[in-house]
Amino acid sequence: MVTGQGVVTPLGTGVDKFWAALKSGACGIREVQNFDVEDLYITIAGEVPDFDPRERDLSRQLILADKYSQYAGCAAKEAMTQSQLEMPLKDDDSYRAACVIGSGVGGITTLETSYKMLFKENKRATHPLTLLKAIGSSASAHVSIEYGIKGPTFGVVSACSTAAHSIGLVYRMIREGGVDLGLAGASEASLNWGTTRAWQAMRVLSPDGLFPFSKQRNGTVLAEGSGILMLEEYEHAKARGALILAELMGYGTTSDAADMVNPSIEGASTAMQMALDDSGLAASDIDYVNAHGTATAVNDINETRSIKRVFGGHANDLSISSTKSMHGHCLGAGGGIEAVATIKAIGENYVPPTMGLHEPDPECDLDYTPNAGKEREVNYAMSNSFAFGGLNAVLVFGPPPA
Amino acid sequence: MDEVATKIIEILRKNMKDPSKTITLETPLSDLEIESLDLAVIVFDIEDTFGIEIPYNANEEVEAFATVGSVVDRVKSIISESKAPGAAA
Numbered sequence: 001m002v003t004g005q006g007v008v009t010p011l012g013t014g015v016d017k018f019w020a021a022l023k024s025g026a027c028g029i030r031e032v033q034n035f036d037v038e039d040l041y042i043t044i045a046g047e048v049p050d051f052d053p054r055e056r057d058l059s060r061q062l063i064l065a066d067k068y069s070q071y072a073g074c075a076a077k078e079a080m081t082q083s084q085l086e087m088p089l090k091d092d093d094s095y096r097a098a099c100v101i102g103s104g105v106g107g108i109t110t111l112e113t114s115y116k117m118l119f120k121e122n123k124r125a126t127h128p129l130t131l132l133k134a135i136g137s138s139a140s141a142h143v144s145i146e147y148g149i150k151g152p153t154f155g156v157v158s159a160c161s162t163a164a165h166s167i168g169l170v171y172r173m174i175r176e177g178g179v180d181l182g183l184a185g186a187s188e189a190s191l192n193w194g195t196t197r198a199w200q201a202m203r204v205l206s207p208d209g210l211f212p213f214s215k216q217r218n219g220t221v222l223a224e225g226s227g228i229l230m231l232e233e234y235e236h237a238k239a240r241g242a243l244i245l246a247e248l249m250g251y252g253t254t255s256d257a258a259d260m261v262n263p264s265i266e267g268a269s270t271a272m273q274m275a276l277d278d279s280g281l282a283a284s285d286i287d288y289v290n291a292h293g294t295a296t297a298v299n300d301i302n303e304t305r306s307i308k309r310v311f312g313g314h315a316n317d318l319s320i321s322s323t324k325s326m327h328g329h330c331l332g333a334g335g336g337i338e339a340v341a342t343i344k345a346i347g348e349n350y351v352p353p354t355m356g357l358h359e360p361d362p363e364c365d366l367d368y369t370p371n372a373g374k375e376r377e378v379n380y381a382m383s384n385s386f387a388f389g390g391l392n393a394v395l396v397f398g399p400p401p402a
Numbered sequence: 403m404d405e406v407a408t409k410i411i412e413i414l415r416k417n418m419k420d421p422s423k424t425i426t427l428e429t430p431l432s433d434l435e436i437e438s439l440d441l442a443v444i445v446f447d448i449e450d451t452f453g454i455e456i457p458y459n460a461n462e463e464v465e466a467f468a469t470v471g472s473v474v475d476r477v478k479s480i481i482s483e484s485k486a487p488g489a490a491a
Contacts, residue, residue: 203460219461297461
């Protein structure tokens, strides 16, 4: 069961703000403000606006941490607060709780800054916290310290599927009976000069914007943020009278084992089918698919074909959207932020739109909810994450049990 | 074949699965079994070799990358543009 959720996104911090922005079709992609783009030709990104850790009531340890840990701390705080669990967890509960918060690349901006000091400015030493800020497990460690979570705590790494893998993993820990509850998701704050350079060299970024499934799409747009869920075993949640937001019903994961950048229909569709099978639902039960929808030439066609393979004729009855058109590609955190969008779609019976979709690619011919969201009964929904390396993770959510 | 073409073919060979294949200016890049990521590496290598910047987006079909000869022409024109007086850096 999902008993809490939290986000930090380019559309704002906090689930209410994020959801209102998605409903209104707002765009969080802007000209980069947080680093110098003078010699780059990619000058746009989905930066988190107005994020001052001091104003977010974070602990002193988190204020000294890398921004990726701060985003995680902020999203976890929202999820934890909403769950109304006692903070910090009591002794009995503390070892029965997990904290799996991954990141695609961890504190890479901390590394960039320290390498610049060493190589360019010839400083003799780096800041003493450099290593602790940079490691990919610092977000999960910080959050476990904040809330006294003493069970399985670590980061998961799978590029753009990181958050979905983390959520799926904690879901399985709960099902196996290893823990009663856990925070799960990911955080990313890799927007800096060096990272943008590296992405730019791959030639997959759009200089204009992120337009999924569109004929005009010309690449993805980097973004940052965090999306974290509080997952809890049903009886545990019921016993303490927790408000259940949604049920996580299924998880499927595969690896294409084929190519670092070209996705396969087989890998993606098998992960979707596994998630469906795991949930016990039929393909025809799904109302909404929150697509991976990165707006690269290859993803959107491959994803469309994969959806058709799994859903057959029902593919035409699905509402699909890529909310990345609004919040950008939040990389490791994407699946967490999009899981929240999927849960809200169920809770509010509302499908958020795919913005910037004026002329669809003829090979992308499903209902992507173009340019305006819509009221629609959403009982069951799927969230897709497909990562570089061919690493796929799919989650299926449903309403709280009656 | 001039120096630019020779160097470009050398770069292509380095990134091909089968470098022993015959390459002429008329050879389509699609015949060289070059995939999108290879092309990004090739473009990087060409930029580095000639000290230029080549606008290229893997999401778009680019005519300049149809054949070996069209790549050579594109590189030559970028080289001459960057040498032109008053050209933007």
